[in-house]
Amino acid sequence: MFFIRYLGRELRRRMRSAIVIALGLALGIGLVITVIAASTGVKNAQASVLRSLYGVGTDVTVTKTPPAPSAKGGPANGQRFSISVGPNGAEVCHNGVCKKGAQTISTLFSPGQAALPYSSVSAISKLHDVSAVAGGLTLTDNKITIPGSAGPSTSFNAPTSFTVQGVDLARPNLGPLSAGTIKSGHNFAASDTNSNVAVVDSNYAISNKLKVGSTVTVGKTKFKIIGIVTQAQGSNPPQVYIPLARAQALATNGPGGKHMTGAVNTIYVTAASAADISMVQKEIKKLMPTAKVTTASSLASQITGGLASAARLAGDLGKWLSILVLFAAVAIASLLTMAAVSRRVREFGTLKALGWRSKRIIAQVMGESVSTGVIGGLLGIGLGVAGIATINAIAPNLTATVTQASGLRFFGQGPGGPVSSAPNASHTVSVPWSATVTAGVIGLAVVLAIVGGLLAGAFGSWRISQLRPAQALARVD
């Protein structure tokens, strides 16, 4: 076909500038592919961390922020622990009832989240666009050892703690446990609702030498381990799972607070479809005006550490850098195309003399530009795939730190004066991740290549449309 022959021969003649244009576009497109793939990989890693926190299929979570502390500096529910340790001995007071001497304080409580009535779960399940809902209690089991006395150089041992999840056995398909795989033993049965049985996380089991049949003490109560569960690598799941009813009976709403019978502190909700998430969020907020209703995207902001930094880097810097490089590549391609058109003014004047319409000549120039763009796109895909392979080969695991307030605040008189501390339960995990390329990204690369070629050709085409044949023929090469 004449069009193809002319196009091919012209590209061969301008091989050097065609290669420069193609390489420039390839660089821009390769960078876009690499950044998108890295960004997708980081988002997938974030999602896996979130999934382990909240379980598979959770689109919306409902919690409640506890009320502000009272003027005396203690929890708003008026319950108060105070600890005094000095050279003359130690005293722990709970609501004015005091005990002297060395002792261990063991508490199971809801850290930093207020209670929600379990009846809310049923109310939410009746909302339009909600396909599943479950309640849960996310708790912290804390143990602190108070010495009998303390001098100026005495240091306190940090509290030991582990996370406990009360699992809603009436709705077991949502929540953090639903994301795991039972490695040994078995999961809860519906009949375990009021039993002192537990499933423990595999990492926690290994570090505490636990197995199926061992016991674990939660809230000063012994639970028999019936199963070991593994979660996604790099996630930060609860360490011990017990039936919700048992958790409600043993836990308090804050240290020294009321028991949480009939209460949950997290409600997990699945929307009917991704498009309904926003509507579901609004409906729950209308139903429960004092609750905090969050979606997966807002939960991502709780995650800090290398994972969060990588997400920002890929999202902000990476995006703008790749756009800048692509823009520069298209600009250079446009300038080179215009220069080539200028050199061919006499040729185009001759074609017009032969009876070629401007549109036909423009189509020829655009064809040359788009061909160069497509070559650049193919090279760019190759560069992008190489970039992804390089990232996957050398990129280190990212860290993700999820910090949750323990809800424990100590007020006391230590050897050096008043003492106050509010330790957090914070977990840093290593998150493996990989850059992921999808068919959509490849398609985007092809589209960018064609658009880049069209834009470059458009500038040259404008030049041709302004060409007067007589002036063009008068040009001396």
Place this chain on the structure above:
Amino acid sequence: MYVLTDVTRLYQKGRHTVPAVRDVSLQIPDGEWLAVQGRTGHGKTTLLQLLGGLDRPTSGRIELDGRDLSRMREAAATRVRASSIGFVFQTFNLIATLSAADNVEAALVPLRIGAAERRRRTAAALESVGLSDRARHLPTELSGGQQQRVAIARALVKEPKVLLADEPTGNLDEGTREEIMALLEKLWRERGLTMILVTHETAIANRAQRVAVMSKGRLTIRPVASTASGPVPFATSPGQEAPQPAD
């Protein structure tokens, strides 16, 4: 048939206005060979470009078979050039990346002829100029004379009514000049073309049936040494007598 009526073409050069063609009135019957002679810069090429619809006159009319080229839209003028007018240039103006055959075929592309028919006509055109064996050669692989013959084949492959040749022998040596002129004359006779040939050489101009002399944009007709078809109508610009050519 061409009818030119008071055709003027002015160019603006800064503050100055340059009259390239001034008040030219002329009739060119079908099948005539008209030479346009004159010194460099006196308006010969401009007149040729006006006749080919490559430029528009500042004032006046140019009619080709009753159609006013001077007021035609660019698309319409392009269609006229595609079907009815062939061009031959001094510098050949072949497309460097295309072979001789592809250069000739380029003239048929706007006519939307099927590929097979284009190839057949291209081959016939190259044969008529004696270059069948050079069909696949690039212009850089051809001599000046061969390149001009390809250009002539390109101009005539679409079987135009008019052939406009701008100094077709200007870049050729003497021997090749004669060759090309003989070829043009032969093709003119065989095909009954209307041929308008611009030249600054009297010897070449005298081969035509009629010679128009351009002098500072004005046109006069001068007698030729002999004409094959007898007396032809004179044409002048107002107030001008026929001057003698420069060389």
